[in-house]
Amino acid sequence: MMKPREVAKGVYLIGGAGITDPWDCLIYLIDMEELIIIDTGCGQSVERIIYNIRKLKLNPVMISTIFLTHSHIDHIGGAAYLKKRFGAKVIAHSFDSNIIEKGDREKSGAYFYGMDLEPVSVDIKIYSTQQEFSFGEEKLLSIHTPGHTPGSISIYLERDGKKIIFAQDVHGPFMELFDSNLSDWASSMRRLLSIKPDILCEGHFGIYQPYQVAKRYIESQLIEQGLPTIPSSKKIYRVSTYRTGLYCLIRPFFRNN
Numbered sequence: 529m530m531k532p533r534e535v536a537k538g539v540y541l542i543g544g545a546g547i548t549d550p551w552d553c554l555i556y557l558i559d560m561e562e563l564i565i566i567d568t569g570c571g572q573s574v575e576r577i578i579y580n581i582r583k584l585k586l587n588p589v590m591i592s593t594i595f596l597t598h599s600h601i602d603h604i605g606g607a608a609y610l611k612k613r614f615g616a617k618v619i620a621h622s623f624d625s626n627i628i629e630k631g632d633r634e635k636s637g638a639y640f641y642g643m644d645l646e647p648v649s650v651d652i653k654i655y656s657t658q659q660e661f662s663f664g665e666e667k668l669l670s671i672h673t674p675g676h677t678p679g680s681i682s683i684y685l686e687r688d689g690k691k692i693i694f695a696q697d698v699h700g701p702f703m704e705l706f707d708s709n710l711s712d713w714a715s716s717m718r719r720l721l722s723i724k725p726d727i728l729c730e731g732h733f734g735i736y737q738p739y740q741v742a743k744r745y746i747e748s749q750l751i752e753q754g755l756p757t758i759p760s761s762k763k764i765y766r767v768s769t770y771r772t773g774l775y776c777l778i779r780p781f782f783r784n785n
Contacts, residue, residue, distance in 0.1 A: 532557075532580040535735055536727055537688050542580040544732075548573035551641060553602045553731045556694055557581060558685065560663035562592040565616070566683055566694045567731070570643065571605025591616045593663070595670070597696040598680040599624035600706075601638040601645050603731070608648035619661070621672060622653040624679025635706070654681065673720065675713020677706050682720060693742075695720055696731030699749055714755045717746050721757075 532542040535556070541547070542565075543555030552569030555577060563586060569577065581588045591614040596604045599620070607618055607628070620628055627635045631647035638645040659670045669684040673695065682695040698717065702708035720728075721743060728742035729735050736742040747757045 529576075532584055534584075535729065536690060536692055539685070539687070539692060539729075540584055541729075541735070542584070543569050543573060543577050547580070548576045551602055553696060554729065554734075556729055557584075557586075558668070559586060560666050560668075562663060563588070563590040564663065564668065565591060565594045565610065566729075567597055567603040567696060568594060568606030568610055570602045570641065571609065571646065572643075574606040574609045577606065577610075589614060593661075594618050595668075595681070595683055595694075596620040596624075596628060596650075597682070597694070597731070598677040599627035599632075599636055600677070600697075601636045601641060601643060603696060604628055604636065604648070605638075605643070605645060608646040611648055617651040618648055619652040619654065619670070620650045621670075621679030621681050622655050623674070624677055625650040625653050637706075654679075671719065673713075673716035675709055675716045676700055676702065677708065678712075680716070682716075684723065684725075690726040691723060692727045692729065693720060693723060693725040694729045698728075698730050698746060699733060700753075702753075710753060710755065714750060714753075717750055718758070721746055 530546045532540055534540055538559040540557040542557045543552050548569055549572050552573055553567050555569050556566040558564040578588045594607055594616050610616055611618055628650055629647055631645040633639050633645055636645050654670050657672045661668045671682045673680050673682045676697045682693055685692045724739050725742050726739050727737040736745045750757050
């Protein structure tokens with residue numbers, strides 16, 4: 529197993545394939561006097577996540593908040609356990625919260641993995657395009673970035689003069705089952721590009737820095753979908769792309785870097 533590591537000052541990668549469980553997304557932790565977790569993996573590795581937090585000489589009792597970037601099991605499966613154990617607040621967008629709270633096995637993709645999803649109540653539902661959250665003297669900004677799912681969000685942090693974006697699943701996949709929308713996704717990606725992040729923390733394919741590297745990655749995803757990297761008046765209809773079915777869900781977990 530790889531060790532958890534620091535991405536930027538007080539920002540850590542604590543989970544993902546090779547770190548916790550092969551089915552987990554990349555899981556991030558931010559130390560803001562209290563501990564903030566961004567996504568929780570599929571739920572089979574929660575004890576390893578806790579172990580990794582301790583390995584960083586941080587106290588998991590300080591976990592106060594869990595941001596769920598969207599409603600798929602590889603991102604939300606551990607939320608119920610962590611909430612129960614540490615009393616953390618769960619934050620997610622209202623458009624995806626019903627799936628999370630119902631433990632919807634189909635819409636969450638849990639059935640692809642042969643898993644059940646434990647429901648968890650969402651304490652704070654995001655309804656706006658942007659919503660700011662204060663932690664001590666710092667702030668996190670939730671940015672609505674729909675496309676992969678209707679309620680996908682990205683989390684923005686400024687620290688030590690660097691712009692850090694946690695933009696899980698920039699790569700998709702895009703499926704009718706998930707109510708994916710390529711037009712919305714393209715707009716979301718251009719919104720992220722307009723921020724000019726110094727560090728892009730993606731959900732499966734790694735961490736991209738500096739800005740030019742992050743920019744190339746996002747633009748490569750747009751190009752792969754046959755979409756312009758600058759705004760276009762052309763209407764894009766919701767489709768299932770060739771990244772469909774079990775293949776598109778399994779492939780990312782073995783390509784973390």
